Amino acid sequence: MxxxxxLPKGTRDFGPDSMVKREYITSVIKDVFGxxxxxxxxxxxMENLQTLTGKYGEEGDRLIFKxxxxxxxxxxxxxxxxxxxxxxxxxxxxxxxxxxYDLTVPFARFVVQHQNDLTFPFKRYQIxxxxxxxxxxxxxxxxxxxxxxxxxxxxSLMLELDFIRIYDxxxxxxxxxxxxxxxxxxxxxxxxxxxxxxERLTEFTxxxxxxxxxxxxxxxxxxxxxxxxxxxxxxxxxILNAGSNVDKLVAIKNTLGASSLAMExxxxxxxxxxxxxxxxxxxxxxxxxxxxxxLDYYTGAIxxxxxxxxxxxxxxxxxxxxxxxxxxxxxxxPGIGISFGLxxxxxVMEDLELFPQMEGSRVDVMFVNFGKEEALYSLxxxxxxxxxxxxxxxYPDGAKMKKQMDYANKANIPHVILIGSQEIAAENFVLKxxxxxxxxxxxxxxxFEYFSNNNSTQHGH
RNA sequence: GUGGUUGUAGCUCAGUUGGUUAGAGCGCCUGAUUGUGGUUCAGGAGGUCGUGGGUUCGAGACCCAUCUUCCACCCCA
Numbered sequence: 001m002x003x004x005x006x007l008p009k010g011t012r013d014f015g016p017d018s019m020v021k022r023e024y025i026t027s028v029i030k031d032v033f034g035x036x037x038x039x040x041x042x043x044x045x046m047e048n049l050q051t052l053t054g055k056y057g058e059e060g061d062r063l064i065f066k067x068x069x070x071x072x073x074x075x076x077x078x079x080x081x082x083x084x085x086x087x088x089x090x091x092x093x094x095x096x097x098x099x100x101y102d103l104t105v106p107f108a109r110f111v112v113q114h115q116n117d118l119t120f121p122f123k124r125y126q127i128x129x130x131x132x133x134x135x136x137x138x139x140x141x142x143x144x145x146x147x148x149x150x151x152x153x154x155x156s157l158m159l160e161l162d163f164i165r166i167y168d169x170x171x172x173x174x175x176x177x178x179x180x181x182x183x184x185x186x187x188x189x190x191x192x193x194x195x196x197x198x199e200r201l202t203e204f205t206x207x208x209x210x211x212x213x214x215x216x217x218x219x220x221x222x223x224x225x226x227x228x229x230x231x232x233x234x235x236x237x238x239i240l241n242a243g244s245n246v247d248k249l250v251a252i253k254n255t256l257g258a259s260s261l262a263m264e265x266x267x268x269x270x271x272x273x274x275x276x277x278x279x280x281x282x283x284x285x286x287x288x289x290x291x292x293x294x295l296d297y298y299t300g301a302i303x304x305x306x307x308x309x310x311x312x313x314x315x316x317x318x319x320x321x322x323x324x325x326x327x328x329x330x331x332x333x334p335g336i337g338i339s340f341g342l343x344x345x346x347x348v349m350e351d352l353e354l355f356p357q358m359e360g361s362r363v364d365v366m367f368v369n370f371g372k373e374e375a376l377y378s379l380x381x382x383x384x385x386x387x388x389x390x391x392x393x394x395y396p397d398g399a400k401m402k403k404q405m406d407y408a409n410k411a412n413i414p415h416v417i418l419i420g421s422q423e424i425a426a427e428n429f430v431l432k433x434x435x436x437x438x439x440x441x442x443x444x445x446x447x448f449e450y451f452s453n454n455n456s457t458q459h460g461h
Numbered sequence: 462g463u464g465g466u467u468g469u470a471g472c473u474c475a476g477u478u479g480g481u482u483a484g485a486g487c488g489c490c491u492g493a494u495u496g497u498g499g500u501u502c503a504g505g506a507g508g509u510c511g512u513g514g515g516u517u518c519g520a521g522a523c524c525c526a527u528c529u530u531c532c533a534c535c536c537c538a
Contacts, residue, residue, distance in 0.1 A: 006511090009529070059536055062462075102538090130538085135462080137532065144538060206536095293537090314538065341538030370496075405498035420496065434498070 010134070010142025018346075020358045022145075025174065025345055026127055029147045032169050036162055038125040038149045043106040045129070049098045055105045055327075057296045063132045065142075066095035099131035103148040104297075104324070104337055111152055112328035120153030120333075127342070139312040139344050148318075150337025152325070157271050160301050160320070163338045164272070165279050167305055167316060172282040175354050176345065177308040178315070179284040183291040184269055184301050185319070187252060190262020191239075191289075194255070195232045204228070205292035208236070212290070216240075236289070245273055245287040252289075268300060297321045303338055307348045315344045362391070364451065365415040365431075366408045369395040378419050381429075381447075390451045408434060417447075 007013065014022065030040075046067055053061050069076070078093035100106050103126045111122060127147045136142060149166065151159055164180060171178040188208075192201045207222045214222070220233045235255055242251040249270060256262035269287065276285055293302045300320030307315050318338030325333045349355055365385070367378035375394060382392045393413070395404045408416050418430040429447055431440045442450060 006529080057536095059462095063536080132537080134536075136530085140537075146538065312538095317538070339538065344538055368497085400495080401497055402494080403498095407498090409498040416497085418496070422496090430496095432497075437498085439497090 010136035021355055028173050029170055032166055033125040033149050038123045041124045041126055046097045047100055049096055051109050052098050052101055063134055064101050065099040065131045065133050067097040069094050102130050103146050108324040112325050112330045121151050122153055123151040125149040139347055145342035147340040152333055152335035155334050159336050160272050161275055168281045168283050178305050179286050181286045181288040181291050181304045183288055184265035185298050186261050186265025190256050190259035193259045195235050208290050209292040239289050248287050297324050310348045310351050312344055316340045363393050363413045364391045366413045367394040367417045368404050369398050370420045371398045374419055377424055
């Protein structure tokens with residue numbers, strides 16, 4: 001029986017053209033991370049299920065891919081839960097492992113587990129796929145890559161500044177126009193405190209987060225529908241409707257002065273914006289009080305990056321967390337980190353046609369194969385050219401010339417070298433430029449000179 | 462998880478109110494051109510119409526299920 005080739009929902013293959021683009025993006029991100037002192041780690045695709053559950057909120061837990069136990073898992077399964085059709089409890093009884101949902105929680109586990117080998121503050125970056133059982137859409141996949149940088153073991157606001165600049169530098173280098181949104185969970189918590197809705201903070205922020213979709217009108221309606229007093233919206237919009245970042249900071253002070261927590265958050269934001277000028281940013285830094293972010297563990301600054309001119313959601317996010325490692329038994333270890341969404345950045349860059357010509361990956365010259373002896377003669381020359389750093393192919397089969405030329409043409413190989421028995425006898429080779437069809441008769445020395453001078457080739461990254 | 466949408470040749474898509482051997486363009490292969498690609502001309506191959514059921518004398522078209530695609534919600538990178 002033949003099985004039709006197909007892929008699970010929300011996953012993709014990446015062909016060579018796509019991979020060249022992806023490697024370009026990750027190389028830029030790695031370079032920038034490196035410049036700020038981050039070094040790479042990797043963690044396994046799967047974690048123990050209990051490492052992941054409870055870290056991402058109720059919605060997040062539902063989206064974790066669980067891995068079915070091996071062996072005789074039915075005997076150990078929860079028959080009662082099965083009979084009661086309790087999928088969640090039954091699932092946990094037949095699954096002990098799960099695919100990672102993000103890179104931050106596995107990192108927290110890593111830090112606690114290797115704490116004796118690490119010096120703090122510890123900075124790492126990590127570029128690996130993560131998996132979510134979400135329903136796919138454009139820019140939304142079940143397997144996608146995150147590029148994370150985090151530092152744990154420091155409370156310093158210098159790090160907020162570093163991460164803002166990292167975002168800016170990456171998107172500047174990639175030429176992606178972006179707006180870096182920043183908020184602070186303490187402001188949101190303080191706002192809730194002042195409005196007397198502390199115990200409904202999560203519910204409040206979920207509605208608040210919809211602002212850019214439904215606008216002020218819609219937001220007021222939603223608040224009313226969920227039984228928030230009109231004063232709630234009034235207090236909120238007193239800040240939101242202030243003009244510039246500075247105006248908003250003033251509005252926060254006037255509106256939320258009664259909350260010491262909010263003032264703590266304000267102090268942090270004041271520091272960031274006071275220093276922002278000296279960061280020499282190319283992209284916009286926007287104080288956005290409506291930015292909430294779902295992940296449960298954030299406690300201070302929160303970030304989100306949105307591309308300009310493409311609607312695809314955020315292409316980066318992150319924030320500060322005071323106690324991510326506490327759950328693994330390591331208290332008082334604050335951290336902060338950000339993430340880049342590789343797949344979405346690729347989509348944005350394709351939409352905006354921002355990829356440069358990737359000639360660095362292209363073959364420079366192909367030897368036409370005229371038969372066994374000629375090909376072996378060509379191979380020797382090819383290897384000498386390779387030793388000089390030229391990218392060379394020898395056509396592997398003695399196929400028809402037309403087919404070989406066609407191959408070179410389609411692969412966009414700029415030069416072809418023809419070596420038949422005549423050329424071998426004369427030690428004079430025919431070099432053909434594919435672009436205009438012109439041909440040169442070159443001696444061995446001239447050939448090497450051609451590729452060392454005319455290195456149209458070596459613009460690697 | 463909720464609601465909707467999509468699936469016909471390698472690719473992009475036609476295919477009338479169910480009616481005989483399912484089409485086009487591009488691509489692919491062969492030849493014109495046995496040591497020269499991109500142009501042109503001639504010829505050719507390639508489809509169990511996503512899959513499984515059902516209705517019907519008859520289904521690519523209608524019904525059900527399922528998978529897949531994309532979209533809105535939810536959530537997020």
